[in-house]
Amino acid sequence: MEESKHIYFKGLNGLRFFAAFAVIITHIEMIKYQMECPNIYKTKMVFELGGLGVIFFFVLSGFLITYLLLKEKEQTGTVNVKKFYLRRILRIWPLYFFIVLLGFFVLPYFHFMEIPYFAKFKAHLSMINLFLFLIMLPNLAFAIFKPVPHIGQSWSIGVEEQFYLLWPWVVKKSKNILRTLCVIVVLLIAIKITVLFIFKAYPANTSLLVLKNFVAMLKIESMAIGGMGAWMVFEKKYFQRILNNFVLIGAIISVIIMIYFTPVKIQDAAFLIYSVLFLLIILNVSLNPKSFVKLENKVFVFLGNISYGLYMYHLIVVAAFIGFLKYTGFTVDNSIVSQIIVYISITGLTILLSWLSYRYFESWFLKIKHKFTVVKSGSF
Secondary structure (H helix, E strand, C coil): CCCCCEECCCHHHHHHHHHHHHHHHHHHHHHHHHCCCCCCCCCHHHHHHHHHHHHHHHHHHHHHHHHHHHHHHHHHCCCCCHHHHHHHHHHHHHHHHHHHHHHHHHHCCCCCCCCCCHHCCHHCCCCCHHHHHCCCCHHHHHHHHCCCCHHHHHHHHHHHHHHHHHHHHHHCCCCCCCHHHHHHHHHHHHHHHHHHHHHHCCCCCCCCCCCHHHHHCCHHHHHHHHHHHHHHHHHCCCCCCCCCCHHHHHHHHHHHHHHHHHHHHHHHHHHHHHHHHHHHHHHHHHHCCCCCCCCCCCHHHHHHHHHHHHHHHHHHHHHHHHHHHCCCCCCCCCCCHHHHHHHHHHHHHHHHHHHHHHHHHHHHHHHHHHHHCCCCCCCC
């Protein structure tokens, strides 16, 4: 099968890094808070950044995956589902399972990393919890149990995997992808509203609480919104109208305003609005040649390439660094110098560890992954 022309969206590696860094910021302050160090975790912006970074990843995944699948379907007349699954397995599973094994069997014995809030739950002793992680349902485990220390971020990998399980069939079988995406969004919203109303009627029901938590984390709608953007680009329809610096500035400002002023009553649905705003940012940064946000350079390409590692390793680095400081008697105070040292050290160590992982561990699987490539992409 002849390979297609190399597909590359400029600037997305930079956006991918900033999304990962948003999560890192929230978790640095969260762990400082949990380890009783001076922190700004309760600050509105810091508290929300991590969740927004994850939503951004979901939208970006939906955009890239849908576009590549549409190109494959255009060039070959179908979607090779088996090769798609193999590519995703080779990219996601090695690092995911490595982190899971560390979280359950290694890290619990590094007592200087122990977080007081989680210590009493002994989540790593639950075999049911481990089983759910091993069958790629960490988000369900998260809905049932307390997070496993240092690997709590893996819940979103479960959401991604469930999206990957569904999406090649959606594109392959759909004769009108835009309509299909709209139906998926409406259906998921209806399911979530139904579950929420039932739970409010029976708030003491433990099973309903688990179901509520699980569907709340299942942000497939964000991926579908990203997919709608991919459809617009693929069909060359409508998206040109939003390639405008005023739209980009408006989207960025709107995100900031929403962080501070979103009414409590609609917070559960706010991720849908954020997803649309993030899509506007993605389209403008990657496709608007006049965009004032320029993220295409060697540094951001490098950081974007290792962003999966940044996301997966950072909680371990944060807990190890702050825990080690406390264990050795060093204090993290409120001074600007102290905070800068903490951020530079944690970010630098996370980048170093992620690069080593990418170079000497993940790249081995990526070489195999390329054998199953149908549509080449330099941005995914």
